[in-house]
Amino acid sequence: MSAGTALAVEATGLCKTFGKGHTAVEAIRDVSLTVARGELVALLGPSGAGKSTLLTMLGLIVPPSRGRVVLGGTTAFHGGRFRVNVRRFRREHLGFVFQKANLIPFLSALENVQLALELSDVATRRARSRAMELLDYLGVAERARHLPSKLSGGEQQRVAVARALANGPNLILADEPTAALDSVRGRQVMELFRTVAHEQGSAVLVVTHDHRALDVFDRSIEMEDGRLRPAAAVLAR
Amino acid sequence: MNLAVKDIRHGLGRFVLTATGIGMLLMVVMGMGGIYRGLVAEATLLVDRSGADLWVVQSGTRGPFAEISRLPRAIEDRVATVPGVLSARAFVSHTIQREHRVRTLRMMIQGLAWPQDRGTWLPLAAGRALRRAHYEMIADTSSGLPLGERVRLGKDTYTVVGLTRRMASSSGDPMAFVTVADALAIQFDVPGEAIRVERAARRARLEDLDLHRTQPQTAERAAGASSMIPALGTEMVSAVLVNVAPGYDAGEVATRIAAWPDVSVFAHEGQRDLLLRGSVDRARRQIGLFTVLLVIVSAVVMALILYTLTLEKLHDIAMLKLMGARNTMILALILQQAVLLGALGLCLAWALGLWIFPYFPRRVVVVDEDLARLAAIVLGIYFAASVLGVRKALAVQPNEVLA
Incomplete structure (x- = not known):
């Protein structure tokens, strides 16, 4: 991924159609967007608007039907096919956080973060100390040895954020990360994303229904029926 | 990580x-294989342990393990005179079932050719070999008879002087060893009343003939003990076991004896094959097929797990x-x-088997070769x-993470 460009994401004319013929459903219709490095962006919209589908396309999990995805200056998808080794690209440049933390249940908080580093061939000892640093940064260092089942929802999400941050990604994609948390903890997580975006320089795109925490974001984008609404509000930092 | x-x-x-769970399943598979081997081991035990080079049996029969074989005991002496024969000994084998101390005592009685054979070749776990021509017995521990126990068989009482371990017949009955004379006495024991009736019947038959008037001494003898009547007195044994002298070809000795019209001769391997193909063949095949079935069922269960x-x-x-x-x-x-689960299951199967199999009523033989084969099968199943x-x-x- 090029370090020179200021854009973390540049998506052009993205379309996604599920099914064929008369049963075809057009989930995403000609969506173009950009997210800059260090920017925290909220992706809003009602259920079924296509937010999660857009997120999976930007995260190279689901291929778009049409369009182009450039991540950090590298063309990742174009002309109907991926242009990079998606698994390696995800491992090295992308981070994911979901509604559920999706931590590996048989690994401790520390090991969950450590695993993300080891997948990128970081040596075990180095991965362990870096994972500990991240947990400390996110305020869950004292829970490092605990299994996910012994952590609260908020703690689990912090560990998930630490895991997403492990490899210094250019882009973090978060799909309703606060949906399972109460408003106080939800806001804490959103503020955490802001800290991460501004301090680590990663772009963070967050799908959310929670309008109460919108003031935390740099910008919000709204989707409806698979399209971006034209008048997206730009929020002051 | x-x-x-x-x-x-x-x-x-x-x-x-x-x-x-997998270990117990594998233990059952291992156990079935062990029972199969145990069956073969028990069936061939006597043939192998007797150390005979040749088995002389009743003409036209396949020997005492396949069917009833009856030979006049005199054949033993006749065989001993054949050039190349080192020794010949009578072999008597029959199964008895009696009541002893309010329980059923079922044993296969084996006759030892006293005095040359006193049972010194038997694997004694306790006690000693036979020292007397009569009324001593070497019994297997599985019979439940302790050393010094006195057992009434027929009209005589036998004392257990030695104990063997794992000496059982092909049907799983414990073996007991006495002298040939005692084995015959046990086999042909007839109650006194039956003897009296038989003597009276003989006398009655003679009285219908002129013989008792012309030869009253014959009539007198016919009404007496059977052993006193030359035509009736010869003892019958199951087979004669032959050891060939060093330097002689067993095949040639067998050919020479087989030329007699009243006997058939089998080499040690022949008798062993007959035994396996005869009395235990169906059981062997049944267990073998069941083992295959069990392996398939285990494979399906393990695959599902x-x-x-x-x-x-x-x-x-x-x-x-x-x-x-x-x-x-x-x-x-x-x-x-998968491999760890299989390996642990196999180790547990082996350990459980070692602990449980000795308590089985019949012998279970697990050899290293079977264990290695089972390990290979388990490994194959687990990979598949x-x-x-x-x-x-x-x-x-x-994207299923999002589901």
């Missing part, structure tokens, strides 16, 4: 329980893929657990079964 080991440590109790274990991890595997984990890491997670899980795991899409 070894994910398989981490996962096992996380669910250690469940893993151990699953391994125990492994497949279910993989299914339970699909969400985590999807997450690993989303994080960019290589396929080798996911394969290792599944295969290492893992293929199902691996295919499923590799087909998982990372």
Whole structure:
């Protein structure tokens, strides 16, 4: 991924159609967007608007039907096919956080973060100390040895954020990360994303229904029926 | 980081329980193989232990293990005179079932050719070989008879002077060894009343003829003991066991004896084959087929266990893929657990088998070769079964994390 460009994401004319013929459903219709490095962006919209589908396309999990995805200056998808080794690209440049933390249940908080580093061939000892640093940064260092089942929802999400941050990604994609948390903890997580975006320089795109925490974001984008609404509000930092 | 080991440590109790279940299943498979081998070992025990080079049996029969074989005991002496014969001894074998101390005592009685054979070749666990021509017995421990026990058989009482271990017949009955004379006495024991009736019948038959008037002494003898009548007095044995002298060809000696019209001769291997193809063949095949069936059932059960274990991890595997984990890491997670589960199951099967099999009423023989074969089968099953899980795991899409 090029370090020179200021854009973390540049998506052009993205379309996604599920099914064929008369049963075809057009989930995403000609969506173009950009997210800059260090920017925290909220992706809003009602259920079924296509937010999660857009997120999976930007995260190279689901291929778009049409369009182009450039991540950090590298063309990742174009002309109907991926242009990079998606698994390696995800491992090295992308981070994911979901509604559920999706931590590996048989690994401790520390090991969950450590695993993300080891997948990128970081040596075990180095991965362990870096994972500990991240947990400390996110305020869950004292829970490092605990299994996910012994952590609260908020703690689990912090560990998930630490895991997403492990490899210094250019882009973090978060799909309703606060949906399972109460408003106080939800806001804490959103503020955490802001800290991460501004301090680590990663772009963070967050799908959310929670309008109460919108003031935390740099910008919000709204989707409806698979399209971006034209008048997206730009929020002051 | 070894994910398989981490996962096992996380669910250690469940893993151990699953391994125990698999271990018990494998123990049953191992046990069936052991019973099969035990059956063969018991069936051929006597033939192998007797050390005879040739078995001389009733003409036209296949020997005492296949059917009834009856030979006049005099054949023993006749065989002993054949050039190349080192020794010839009578062999008597029959099964008895009697009441002893308010329980059923079932044994296969073997006659030892006293005085040359006193049972010194028997694997004695306690006591000694026979020292007297009569009323001493060497019994197997599985008969439940202790040393010094006195057992009434027929009109005589026999004292247990020696104990063997694992000497059982092809039908699993414990063996007991007495002299040939005693074995015959036990076999042909007739109650006094039956003897009296038989003597009266003989007298009555003679009185219908002129013989008792012309030769009253014959009539007198016919009405007496059977052993006093030359035509009736000869003892019958099951077979004559022959040892060939060093330097002589057993085949040639066998050919010479087989030329007599009243006997058939089998070499040691021939008698062994007859035994396996005869009395134990069906049981052997039955157990063999059942073992195959059990292996198939075990394979299906183990495959299902492994497949279910993989299914339970699909969400985590999807997450690993989303994080960019290589396929080798996911394969290792599944295969290492499968191999560990199989290995632990096999070890448990072996340990449980060692502990439980000696309590089985019949002999269970587990040899290293069978254990190695079972290990290879288990390994094969686990790799084959893992293929199902691996295919499923590799087909998982990372977006299933969102499901």
